[in-house]
Amino acid sequence: xxxxxxxxxxxxxxxxxxxxSAISANLGSITAGTIRLPATGSTYxxxxxxxxxxxxxxxxxxxxxxxxxx
Numbered sequence: 534x535x536x537x538x539x540x541x542x543x544x545x546x547x548x549x550x551x552x553x554s555a556i557s558a559n560l561g562s563i564t565a566g567t568i569r570l571p572a573t574g575s576t577y578x579x580x581x582x583x584x585x586x587x588x589x590x591x592x593x594x595x596x597x598x599x600x601x602x603x
Contacts, residue, residue: 568580575593586600 564582566581566583568582570578570580576591578590579588581588584601584603586598586602588595588599589597
């Protein structure tokens with residue numbers, strides 16, 4: 534149980550999960566091509582580093598584009 538686990542004793546190699554969403558970290562500088570938030574659903578935003586833009590979708594329709602408008 535949670536009260537029996539000492540801090541900093543569980544590593545990634547000791548975890549076997551299909552989904553993990555309760556992680557908080559200061560990641561510093563991140564290199565990525567595209568980030569979609571949230572990962573599923575029809576209302577989301579995409580941070581697209583390859584095309585230098587941020588797109589906001591509402592019900593699957595592009596509503597806002599910031600950056601490179603091409």
